[in-house]
Amino acid sequence: MRAIDTVLFDLDDTLHDDTTAYLSAARAVADGVARERGIDAQALVDAYEAAAMAFWSSLSSEHLTHSIGDERERMWHEALERVGIGDRALAVRCADGYVRARTQALELTPGSLDVLTALRERGCKLGLVTNGFAATHHDKIDRLGLRERMDAFFLADEVGMVKPDPELFRHACRVLGSEPARTAMVGDRYARDIVGAHEAGLFTVLLDVHAIPVPENGPQPDAVIASIADVLDVLPLGAPRGADFRSAEPIPRE
Ligand SMILES: [Mg+2]
Missing domain, CATH: 3.40.50.1000 (HAD superfamily/HAD-like)
Known part of the structure; x- marks a missing residue:
């Protein structure tokens, strides 16, 4: 043996x-966007989850020179577009808020x-x-x-x-x-x-x-x-x- x-x-x-941590962070961000823009918060969470899953499941060594901060903004932009909001500045704010919320939920x-x-x-x-x-x-x-x-x-x-x-x-x-x-x-x-x-x-x-x-x-x-x-x-x-x-x-x- x-x-x-x-x-x-x-x-x-x-x-x-990590799943609980990132979904709760995404929900906190989405609740803020929902209050501001009147969209369905859960739809935005779902769209972000789909964008994040697509990124991480297809990660290859070619992605390693990319900035994860830029990727995070891209994922939020993609998620926002899926709920009808094409707003790059908002995507940047969402990504920042998401990173802050993530650090609160680590266990x-x-x-x-x-x-x-x-x-x-x-x-x-x-x-x-x-x-x-x-x-x-x-x-x-x-x-x-x-x-x-x-x-x-x-x-x-x-x-x-x-x-x-x-x-x-x-x-x-x-x-x-x-x-x-x-x-x-x-x-x-x-x-x-x-x-x-x-x-x-x-x-x-x-x-x-x-x-x-x-x-x-x-x-x-x-x-x-x-x-x-x-x-x-x-x-x-x-x-x-x-x-x-x-x-x-x-x-x-x-
Ligand atoms: Mg794992």
Whole structure:
């Protein structure tokens, strides 16, 4: 049986409830627009959600040179147009308000900290692999208190790769001084978190929070869990390692 000594985590909707955070921020912005312009707030939320889903689900390495701030304004402009408002200045205001509202709604998924603490106590190295951009996600990492709890952070535009590129997972293993066969990837999106990590040879854990069935004709996750707190039950961790394991392999911070 393989023994895992390194665990990579996705951030959004894995270690924190991003869907609730972004929809509540979008709703706060849409309520303001509804008061000002008399549109249906929920229709604007739905339009923004559609624009955001389209952007994130089609994210490729070509997008990484774009400013996420500009993309956010473009998404709000697209959403406003769908409810009949073509107003660039309003789109800029919406994007600003949205970013402010997002920072109010950041919270770790219940059980996340306990899982990270327990894995470190077992001598595991921990990494964060996100398709988020440096302009937003370093702040998010700090606000969520994850900075000191992980050994390395892999943000899409900093590494120049996006999930599901298998090379991104191999890169993370190299930086952390581990081997893919001894590394696990935990994430909530089958296509982004599981497929590429599986191809790179990692042990894969799907956090099933979206109730989307895993395609039968694709690679299957090694484990499926309903809550982040269940990670410890499914990882083949092997015997606990001592402190000498962590100090034996210094990990580059950048
Ligand atoms: Mg995610």
